[in-house]
Amino acid sequence: MYCVAVTFRVHKDHTRAFRARVIRQAKESVDLEPGCSVxxxxxxxxRGDEVFLYEIYDDRAAFEAHLQSAHFKAFDAEVAAWVADKKVVTWSGKA
Incomplete structure (x- = not known):
């Protein structure tokens, strides 16, 4: 298992649009990627300007495939200007 946690700080004038877009991204990731379960x-x-993502993949390769997917690339390009800061933390395996 491979866990990815992402915290976004979004420019205040884009929070509503970002939230709607990231919810769509979450659904597409689970629906279109067999290696993404959560x-x-x-x-x-x-903390209205923060959005936290919690993602679970079968393994690191499944996450790398996620990063190369067309829907992720479209999401990333669309929201880039809306994001003030982004922090990504990953974990492998289960304790």
Whole structure:
């Protein structure tokens, strides 16, 4: 198993559009990628400019395939200007 956690800080004037687009990205990832079993999107009203993603892949190769997918590349290009900061953390295996 391969876990990916991403925290985005989004420019305030793009938070609504970003949230809608990332929810679509999550659905496409689970629906189109056999190696992606979980893609959750989390927000907190007290941190309205932050969006947290929690993704589970079969392995690192499945995540690398995700990064090369057409739907990910389209998402990444569309939201690039909306994102003020992005932090990615990964884990392998289960403890």
């Amino acid at each position: 893609f959750d999107v989390w927000t907190d009203p007290e």
